[in-house]
Amino acid sequence: MPDDRFTYDSLRRALGQQPFRFYERVTSTQDLARDWALSDPDLPSGALVIAEEQTAGRGRQGRTWHTPPGAALALSMILRPHLVPDQLPRMIMLGSVAVAATLSPLLGDAVALKWPNDVLIRGRKVCGILSEATWEGDRMGPIVLGIGINVRVDFAGTELESRATSLETELGQPVDRHTLLANLVGHLLNWSQRVQDPMLVEVWRGWLKTLGRRVTVYPQLDGSAAFEGLAEAVDDGGALIVRLDSGEQRRVIAADVALVETPDP
Ligand code: BTN
Secondary structure, three states: OOOOOOOHHHHHHHHOOOOEEEEEEEOOHHHHHHHHHHHOOOOOOOOEEEEEEEEEEEOHHHOEEEEOOOOEEEEEEEEOOOOOHHHOHHHHHHHHHHHHHHHHHHHHHHEEEEOOOEEEEOOEEEEEEEEEEEEEOOEEEEEEEEEEEEOOOOOOOOOOOOOEOOHHHHHOOOOOHHHHHHHHHHHHHHHHOOOOOHHHHHHHHHHEOOOOOEEEEEOOOOOOOOEEEEEEEEOOOOOEEEEOOOOOEEEEOOOEEEEOOOOOO
16 A cells, blocks of 8 residues: 555645645544635635545435545535535536546546436446535525545445445555545636536536436435436536336436446347
8 A cells, every 4th residue: 555644744744735634533524624614704715624534424314424544535615616506416427527537537438417416427426416505594605525445445345335445446556635636626726616507417428327228216315205217418517317107207306327338248
């Protein structure tokens, strides 16, 4: 395993002038980033919280996210985009295209996005993205965009083995996490200037492997009310448009989606 341990100095070298806070061990970088953002109204958009290890990392829909020390990239970026609440899905688009742009020079078209927020390599999840807005009354405050990339997390023998993977497993060679971080932050900052740009939606759409595939949609965490159909499109609001066999079209805003495996002809 390469010695690419994070220290404050090594991160300062990788991130240049970008404001950041680094912790060896936190509950969740999301919580520290939210507290930082709310306690400092002058903190510029793009400030980062980075941790080597999370003891209570969060995923979507109340799931936990595993960040063992030295094996992943776990960061939360504080953003102050000019968005109305209906446009919040753009934050997931921003995170997704930034991660895809970071990984694709290493892995080419093995990288794909799965609606709504997963980054896959050869069909297995390598990265998850979590966007959490803060609210001051009914006014939206800063947004905390969390990104977790499995760099060398070992899933062998775990129940996640068939669904999750790590960058080094897929590449078959070591990855330097500082380089990865610097590239990712560059793409995030670049796209964060363009959250209103229609190109963001177009580029995101281009990476989505969900489109044109049969999917099972799970609107509820307990698996109830699931339905199957063709994932026809995503609209500009980030919703997935699914055509049921009955011809009915449904607009799915929040759900888990599984691709239906179709046997080769
Ligand atoms: C998901 O796929 O459900 C989203 C996972 C998001 C994980 C990242 S790791 C950094 C940040 N801190 C957290 O607690 N979660 C996000």
